[in-house]
Amino acid sequence: MAPIRVGILGLSDAKTFFGPGAWAKYAHLPSIIALSGDYEVVAIANSTVESARRSIAANDLPATTKAYGSAEDLASDPDVDLIVVSVRVQKHYELTKPALLHKKDVYVEWPLGATLAESEELTRLAKENGVRTIVGVQARADRVVLKLKEILASGEVGDVMSSTVTASTGVLSSDAWMEGLEYYVDFSSGGNEYHIFFAHFLDSFVSVLGDFDDVHGILKSFNKTTAIFNNKGELIDPAYPRTTPDHILVQGTLNSGAVASIIFRKPKAAVDNVGFRWIITGTKGEIEVTTKETQWQMADPSFKLRVKVGKEPEAREVDYTDDGDARLSGLEAIALNTARSYAAFVEKDESRYATFESATKTQRLLNRIAESAGWK
Amino acid sequence: MAPIRVGILGLSDAKTFFGPGAWAKYAHLPSIIALSGDYEVVAIANSTVESARRSIAANDLPATTKAYGSAEDLASDPDVDLIVVSVRVQKHYELTKPALLHKKDVYVEWPLGATLAESEELTRLAKENGVRTIVGVQARADRVVLKLKEILASGEVGDVMSSTVTASTGVLSSDAWMEGLEYYVDFSSGGNEYHIFFAHFLDSFVSVLGDFDDVHGILKSFNKTTAIFNNKGELIDPAYPRTTPDHILVQGTLNSGAVASIIFRKPKAAVDNVGFRWIITGTKGEIEVTTKETQWQMADPSFKLRVKVGKEPEAREVDYTDDGDARLSGLEAIALNTARSYAAFVEKDESRYATFESATKTQRLLNRIAESAGWK
Incomplete structure (x- = not known):
């Protein structure tokens, strides 16, 4: 072809x-x-x-x-x-x-x-x-995300009862931001910390565990303004309005019947140096993904995937790194999931990339959460 | 005297x-x-x-x-x-x-x-x-709980923005239980996993961070029956009704304005071997308490308390062990907080023990959570 x-x-x-x-x-x-x-x-x-x-x-x-x-x-x-x-x-x-x-x-x-x-x-x-369409929530092609689906499908940890996510957005400063990228702190732009940083993770979450049936959100901002600096490091605006929430709490029941909680908080830096801690609790065992403080979709090599079945004393680390696609081996981590999504698009494998339709489902969920929290 | x-x-x-x-x-x-x-x-x-x-x-x-x-x-x-x-x-x-x-x-x-x-x-x-009255939510006298209050009062981590708790109740089996203690799996008894195991932690949580203003709970049970064994290990009942929830999700806003999430899940065993992970996020820094899988109120020596201020690369472990009361040094951990509460009662220091009145506040909160979840 x-x-x-x-x-x-x-x-x-x-x-x-x-x-x-x-x-x-x-x-x-x-x-x-x-x-x-x-x-x-x-x-x-x-x-x-x-x-x-x-x-x-x-x-x-x-x-x-x-x-x-x-x-x-x-x-x-x-x-x-x-x-x-x-x-x-x-x-x-x-x-x-x-x-x-x-x-x-x-x-x-x-x-x-x-x-x-x-x-x-x-x-x-x-x-x-x-x-044909594709949308850049590229973590649908992330190896950890795919491995999670594989483990769940294998039945190794049984049926999912619950999932708990504790994340830190400490990598994104609430005090200082870059001129020209003000949209990222502006909730109404549709392209901010909530609709991008949080959304990339949320998209993976529902892609692995399914959508929410009932969902209830609390959004809260403790940092209501941010200083804006230009690319020379000069202060442009000491108090630009920061309208994207810095705390996101989501709680609900998934279509599967499992219960779920996703918390994004904004410390100066995470006390445990963990950016994302995602636990999936099954009837037979438990899975955990941890990362350093980073953006979820960036295929950061710090991702760690562990599984514990039954009452094993220690969890077993699971290797997820094999791509099976040698063409991607020279890419920087930041491009990796985007490349994987291009590869999936050629193969027409919609389990590894988002279409307009499936990406819009995630946007709908973002809206439901914000609405339930009364955030505008 | x-x-x-x-x-x-x-x-x-x-x-x-x-x-x-x-x-x-x-x-x-x-x-x-x-x-x-x-x-x-x-x-x-x-x-x-x-x-x-x-x-x-x-x-x-x-x-x-x-x-x-x-x-x-x-x-x-x-x-x-x-x-x-x-x-x-x-x-x-x-x-x-x-x-x-x-x-x-x-x-x-x-x-x-x-x-x-x-x-x-x-x-x-x-x-x-x-x-004069005292109630056995003895963790109000726990050294870690008191140290948390001390750190918060010192202003070291600034104002509290949020607190996130991820706990495992894996130490309490959902498959097998002891004859004579059936009340512990029976929600209507008032003395079960929800009203005891969860409550001891909840009492400490609000004792450190203050009560909830708005609160929303999800309670869910995936283990609807349990086998009952007598003390000879004989099966007495293969399917005794288990009506206490095995998943407890609480989300809300505290009176202080901070947002909070408390999740109790029931894996076979926690994937990370952590029983309680309690993070308190302040405007200047973050605190974390972690424990092995245990009961909160038992003064387990595995408790670890860490603080990170600003963007320090690593959190600093905080020593909390000094009791300042040599009389307690010979006690088993399990009795320690009870002994401390007796000592506080003599000193009439209600910041270290619960009265009927202050303990009943926690029971009221337990009821609010269960009611918001529609659990009876």
Whole structure:
């Protein structure tokens, strides 16, 4: 099969890790290059053709790569099969729509839409136009997440009775934030700590254990403002409003009948140096995932997976590292799950990547939790 | 000051650790003996005078110790100052009432009454008769609990934003239970895993962090029956109804404004070998208590207390072991907190022991949680 011809919307020519276009540069592009038998970058679209050209040069893409100055122009190219939308969430809807109307397959970064309504509308359009979709909640392809599913399916720990998550968001400062990324502290942006950091984990949680039947949330903010600094380290605003909650407590019953609790707290730093502690309690045994303080979706090598069956004195550490895909071995951890999701998309294995439809379910759950907590 | 003259209701002459009268034998009696300058056992009351005499002999009490066959007779003795009620909770109300009416001070084991109504009535009677009271939620005198209060009061970790507890009740089997102690698996008894095991921790939690403003509970049982064995190991009943919940999820906001989550789950054994993991997150730092799988109130030496201030790379372990009371050094861990509560009672330091009134507050909270969960 010929490689899937990819056009990327939002590939930076900058060298900085944070800021517009960086995620496409550090996650999408290396993934596509690693899977070069299956994918090929054929076009870049930025806000201007010049910017797209700079990006092509800066990223050492072939001179034949086409440069576009709009989403519409890229979507109109008959030689593009898949369009990657990797820009801030506020622009997802506007930039994805042309691709769908031109019947292109699309890979949109998470969150799909800035609001549930946008995501639902995009999902409807994708269906109507018969295109294949993928959304960047890439931890669905994470090896630990897949291993959890495997262990549960094996029956080794019996039926799930409960699951308890204690997480720290200490890696994301509540005191200081970066100019240009203010949306990340702004709840109404739809692309903030709640809708991104928390959501990536929540998506994995329900992907492993199923959705919530009843759910009750408490959202609370103790850090109501943050200082904003520019990239020279200069203070831009001493008290920018911080409207995303810094404490997230979720409690409920899953469709399976198991009970669940997910707590995200914001210490200066976690007392136990653990970022995520996810316990799954079965009738026969118990599973635990622990990580250092990090972002869930980043395939951090600190992830530890342990299983204890019955009354064994010590839990057994489970190896989850084998990818079975040698092409990914050279990738940085940060790109790894994105690459795995691209691989799953080729294989049409929806157990390892999210579609518009299945990603929107997670956004719906985020809304239910926020609504139950009365957070707006 | 002359020692407080103690009469004990429910001191076993048996050698077994479980069963009627054992707690008085292994916790109360050694405590009173250790504090012999402050307390002196002068009378024992059991269901018959003969049984009381056997207990006096079996426990090597002086021959002058009086033997009574009823709570009324003990309560009528003018040479008794304090009556200890250490029997199963179903009899607390009936056996405590005579002591109050005869204006004796009383030490009643936890839970005070089998129902909130009983506890409230006993509290009213105690007030009316002007007696001093103490209830056996003895972890209020636990060194770790007191150290937590001390750290919080020092301001070292700032204001409390949240607290998260993940506990395992794996030490209490859900498959097999002991004949004669069926009340411990029976929710309506008022003296079961919820009202005892969970309650001892809950009492410490609110004693350190204050009461709940809003609270929401989920109680769930996956083990709806248990086998009952007699003390010869013979199966008495293969499927005795187990109506106490094996999963307890509590989420809410404290009066202080901090948010809180307490999860008790029942694995076969905790995957991380941790019985209680209690994290308190402050604006400046974080505290963690961890224990092996045990009962909270038992002063288990496995308790570990750690504090991390700011972004220190590692938490600092805090020593909490110094009692400052050499008289307690020979006691078994199991009796230690009971002894400390006796010592606090002499010093009239209500920050280290529970009165009828303050213990009843915890029972009220237990009821609120169960009601919010719709558990009866």
